[in-house]
Amino acid sequence: MESIIFTTDASIVLAELLGGIRHENLFIVADKHTVGFCDRLFEKVDWIPSHVAVLDCGEEYKSIESVSRIWMMLSKRGARRSSILVCVGGGVVTDLGGFAASTFKRGMRCINVPTTLLAQVDASLGGKTGFNFNGLKNEIGTFSIPEKVIIDVHFLSHLPVRERMSGFAEMIKHGLLSDREYLTRLLSLEYQETSPEDFLELIRRSVTIKDEIVSQDPREQGLRKVLNFGHTIGHAIESLSIMRGMALLHGEAVALGLVAELYLSVKEKGFPEEIYLEVRNFVKRYYPNYPLMEHVDTLYGLMLHDKKNERRGVNFTLLPGIGEFSLDNYCSKDLVVEALSQV
């Protein structure tokens, strides 16, 4: 597992980590938004502004063209296997940067500095890298663990509420995969009255839950699939929303997916209905509504194409209870449509 550093000042951590490295061996990837953080982040380090690849913002730039721009910077500026690529940004930046680093000269060093809650509790951890291809999310990628991940809670103060809630959906998923007490704490959280230090503790809890699962199955051959809970339907909703030009954020789609897949868990595995309703109420209150029932055929088709699915239909991870997993459940289209109608 990668080593994860929790901090309230990433610039101090970076200065320590990069103290011994020569400036010509330090490379940065950011997007047009997060590049604004770099002057402050690297103020204690000897870095060269021309060693920064600045990507366009947004999921639509999660492409081979963006990866090629990073490769080209690394190649033209003479990066070596022992050079370090620091990825400063949300999940798109850490996924693209991680892929570029894991394939440049067959693997160079990589440090993630996630700047969104979603990236801090999920995307930047666990070594999944990749980009979209042929219109499909993360169709191409690698499993490659970054050397360090630096989680600085102060980035979150820059984050719009929708972005924060997007990351929060993954934390709710972690609660469902772990214990009732943590889930209850999340569902009753008053964000405005929570100190950065206390919120950092919640992030740490989520990270630990993910970490424990990933370290048992880094290449997703079994157990790790539980982290896809909510994502089979969530990914389909996200793709649909992109196709319709009314894009949901990843975590917003996952929140809706969590409700639908919890419903499947209630019906198929006896998951406690009161907890399902608690989560459903929370999602209904804090997350956007989306017209799913007009698009059930499209959604079902998208699920079938998801990489976690095999021949027998749509494969779901379901939860018999909090912290209990049931892998490889194949649900009928009728039941999936019924679940969508509950969202």
Added chain:
Amino acid sequence: MESIIFTTDASIVLAELLGGIRHENLFIVADKHTVGFCDRLFEKVDWIPSHVAVLDCGEEYKSIESVSRIWMMLSKRGARRSSILVCVGGGVVTDLGGFAASTFKRGMRCINVPTTLLAQVDASLGGKTGFNFNGLKNEIGTFSIPEKVIIDVHFLSHLPVRERMSGFAEMIKHGLLSDREYLTRLLSLEYQETSPEDFLELIRRSVTIKDEIVSQDPREQGLRKVLNFGHTIGHAIESLSIMRGMALLHGEAVALGLVAELYLSVKEKGFPEEIYLEVRNFVKRYYPNYPLMEHVDTLYGLMLHDKKNERRGVNFTLLPGIGEFSLDNYCSKDLVVEALSQV
């Protein structure tokens, strides 16, 4: 380590390996030349001709565009992680196909059927995949071991002599890394009088030598660098020959590189001069001559850019004797030029 199957009829082996797989899960990558082998190779298997990506032949097509063509076939035809990509061809095809397979949905199954001697004794084994980028050889790639490699000696009867000698250079390298008896056998071999079965035994010996080294250090953090013997100068010569439009084959350039790096080994590490001269005479007799001395500055610059080199200059693996290794030797430009003058 991958499991390697030696055979005189690959179609039987493929029929056994692929017996349980449905035709929609079988994908093939070949080039315009090797696609001609596929009808016969897959005659005992239920395969679909439209699941074949046919690449253009040659090093200049070892590019991200070729990788994208393979990815697009896999994506459009609905390949899954559990699908199998069979790579039929020389090192370019197995390197490109291996990279595409290792990154498609973060890794699908892959079988190599190398059709050249070079690919059989070197390129298709050991899990190095990749393509050229920014004019640099294998600038992008992964370490990813194929599930099976099928070595069928009968492909070699289709091979032009230059291609066969290209692969033979890597076998000589294996002799130098292993034992005197094997090296002597190679240097005195009469190919025309050697049966396919006897030649298959020599291939098996080479494969075993490579295998023993790679399995100790799959990600080339130390010992595996010995397999680059002859390649630091060899790669530079190969790149120069491509730049000048008078391309040498990979193994031809490596043969010249072996002579130069053996000379460095004699001068710096006391490698036995009589063995050096034996190898040099063999290379002078069977491999093309190339005007290196007119291009020493270009060659040295190319060596400096090679990915195995760090800050202190050109890093060589040298041999104090047969089967003895000395990693991380930095040689002066003057000595490198002297070595080039001996080739």
